[in-house]
Amino acid sequence: MILNLDFNSDVPIYTQIKEQIIKSIACGELKINESLPSVRNMAEEIGVNLHTVNKSYNLLKDEGYINIDRRKGAIVNDLPLPKKDFNIEKIKSMLDLLVAESYLLGMSKEDFIDYSSDLFANYGVRDYE
Structure with missing residues (x-):
């Protein structure tokens, strides 16, 4: 590593x-x-x-x-971890700050969403329906 x-x-x-x-x-x-x-x-x-x-x-x-x-x-560990309210709230809090900083640094909503989607794809995350 x-x-x-x-x-x-x-x-x-x-x-x-x-x-x-x-x-x-x-x-x-x-x-x-x-x-x-x-x-x-x-x-x-x-x-x-x-x-x-x-x-x-x-x-x-x-x-x-x-x-x-x-x-x-x-x-x-066996991952992904099970969904828990605590984890969701932690993610929302981190994402809230990240979105605020992205906005203040001039990133558009569309660019933010596109970049986020690209990152999810890099980590092997698939959309589940």
Whole structure:
């Protein structure tokens, strides 16, 4: 697994690791029940403190993307997660801010919807009828 981290970014490294793992799962680069590198190996590979990777893994676990087993390490969970009101509200909140920022940065509604549809397609999401 290749992570592209920006050490000059205002976004914390642990957040960048978490977000890139989520994207890797969504696009199929990481499969269900696949093991992630150990905290120690990941930290050595990308040159960060092991507590940084550990924080990323724990956030992924708390959000349901991975399971952590003492014997097997971090493993991609069965996904997608079941629809829950809490998750829907979290998504609505994130989307609300994203739409507001997109609008203020000059993106049209049509461009936003087209771009969103393209992104969904990149992650293998299909329209279900």
